[in-house]
Amino acid sequence: xxxxxxxxxxxxxxxxxxxxxxxxxxxxxxxxxxxxxxxxxxxxxxxxxxxxxxxxxxxxxxxxxxxxxxxxxxxxxxxx
Amino acid sequence: xxxxxxxxxxxxxxxxxxxxxxxxxxxxxxxxxxxxxxxxxxxxxxxxxxxxxxxxxxxxxxxxxxxxxxxxxxxxxxxxxxxxxxxxxxxxxxxxxxxxxxxxxxxxxxxxxxxxxxxxxxxxxxxxxxxxxxxxxxxxxxxxxxxxxxxxxxxxxxxxxxxxxxxxxxxxxxxxxxxxxxxxxxxxxxxxxxxxxxxxxxxxxxxxxxxxxxxxxxxxxxxxxxxxxx
Numbered sequence: 126x127x128x129x130x131x132x133x134x135x136x137x138x139x140x141x142x143x144x145x146x147x148x149x150x151x152x153x154x155x156x157x158x159x160x161x162x163x164x165x166x167x168x169x170x171x172x173x174x175x176x177x178x179x180x181x182x183x184x185x186x187x188x189x190x191x192x193x194x195x196x197x198x199x200x201x202x203x204x205x
Numbered sequence: 206x207x208x209x210x211x212x213x214x215x216x217x218x219x220x221x222x223x224x225x226x227x228x229x230x231x232x233x234x235x236x237x238x239x240x241x242x243x244x245x246x247x248x249x250x251x252x253x254x255x256x257x258x259x260x261x262x263x264x265x266x267x268x269x270x271x272x273x274x275x276x277x278x279x280x281x282x283x284x285x286x287x288x289x290x291x292x293x294x295x296x297x298x299x300x301x302x303x304x305x306x307x308x309x310x311x312x313x314x315x316x317x318x319x320x321x322x323x324x325x326x327x328x329x330x331x332x333x334x335x336x337x338x339x340x341x342x343x344x345x346x347x348x349x350x351x352x353x354x355x356x357x358x359x360x361x362x363x364x365x366x367x368x369x370x371x372x373x374x375x376x377x378x379x380x381x382x383x384x385x386x387x388x389x390x391x392x393x394x395x396x397x398x399x400x401x402x403x404x405x406x407x408x409x410x411x412x413x414x415x416x417x418x419x420x421x422x423x424x425x426x427x428x429x430x431x432x433x434x435x
Contacts, residue, residue, distance in 0.1 A: 138241075144271030148245060169410050173231075175238055177246075185238055187271065190405055 126204040129153055130181050135201045137194055145194050147201075151182035158186065160200055167192040208304045208435040212297065216428030219293040223286060223421050230282040230413075237270045237278075275407070280379050283408045286420045287376040290369070293424050294348060295337055297431060301355060302333040304435070308355055309336055344393070345370040358430035361423050369423065371397035372416050378406050 126135045130150045135157070139145040149157050151174045161168050167189035174182040188194060243250060243263065250263035302309065306329050314332050322328045340351050349366050352358065361369075374393035378386055386406045391398050400406055 138245075138267070140268040140271050142272045142276075144275055146241065146271050148242065171234070171238070171410070172414070173235070175235070175242055177239065177242060180246075183242065185241070187275070187410065189407055189409060190275075191407075 126153075126157070126201045130183075137188070137198050137201070139194060143190060143194075145188040145192070147186040147188075147197075149184050149186060151184050154184040154186075157201070160204070161186070161197060164196070164200055166197045166200070168197070206435060208300060209432045211300050212428050212432050212435060215293060215296055215300065216424055219289055219424050220421055222289055223417065223424070226282055226285045226289070227417050230278060233278055234274055237274055240266050241270050279408045279410065279413055280384070283372075283413055283416060284376050284379060286417050287372055290420045290424065291341075291373075294352075294427075295341065297427065298337055298340075298352065298355075299330075299333055301431065301435075302336065303329060305355070306333065309333065312336060345373055356431065356434050358427060358434065360426045360430050365419060365423055367395065367397055368419055370394065371399070372419070375399070375406055375408070379408075 127133070128135050128150060129152055135147065135149060135153075137145050137147045147157070147168075154170060154174075158168075158170055168186050171185040171187070174184050176182040188197065240250065240263065244267045248263065250266065252261045252266075253259075254261075303326075309329075309332050312332050312335070314328070314335065318331045319328055322331060340348060346366055349361070371394040374390050377393070378384060378390045382390075384406050386398070386400050386402055386404050388402055390406065391402055399412075
């Protein structure tokens with residue numbers, strides 16, 4: 126799935142300890158959350174959106190430690 | 206009436222503290238999100254500790270951000286919510302019992318405590334505090350049974366009490382068992398248990414928000430009902 130703003134692939138960021146997040150344009154947040162919910166990916170979206178220097182708003186999705194991140198990424202990659 | 210005023214002040218103070226706690230969580234998380242977004246956008250960030258000479262750049266901060274948010278920020282603020290409720294509940298009981306000490310008529314106190322007391326009020330408070338210490342270590346349901354024996358408030362609901370019991374059980378696991386659920390958690394949480402024995406007990410943000418909302422509601426409901434009866 127492509128980031129509608131940057132045109133780059135939406136990619137889950139995995140940090141220290143296996144904690145992960147995904148930054149998504151606000152316009153695509155609902156679609157991504159619906160995709161994850163339909164496939165039972167354990168995650169949740171931040172309550173608020175972020176916009177810096179008047180750039181388009183982005184949302185943050187955090188993943189449970191129990192989430193299958195590879196599966197979640199494959200779901201994103203499966204959508205053009 | 207002094208008791209009503211004290212109860213109202215207690216509720217207002219606690220709810221204000223809850224709001225501040227949630228604000229701290231929210232705005233601190235936003236700062237971490239700002240860092241994550243800045244690094245993703247290609248900005249260069251570098252912190253240098255002048256004392257230790259250590260350095261932390263944006264990439265390193267991004268790597269630890271989710272870990273810090275989940276493991277420290279969210280869990281610490283959640284624990285604070287539970288502590289605030291406990292303080293409120295037992296402060297309310299203390300106020301109520303100090304104003305209506307009749308139910309403690311059969312309680313016993315060491316004579317040394319009587320000799321130390323400056324006046325009758327201090328003696329009453331010594332008996333009250335002793336009674337509250339005995340209740341504090343019981344189950345959450347027992348807390349409310351005790352309160353209802355003193356004064357029938359008509360709240361909170363059984364569902365709310367069970368939800369609070371699970372919150373407290375989660376807090377205990379975070380504090381005493383490194384966040385790993387055990388049989389004690391399962392026993393205290395009952396049908397509300399959120400994971401199995403041996404599993405990591407997380408505090409996802411929806412649960413964190415629901416816990417804050419429940420705590421705030423229960424404080425308001427209990428205080429208002431007690432004020433009506435005072």
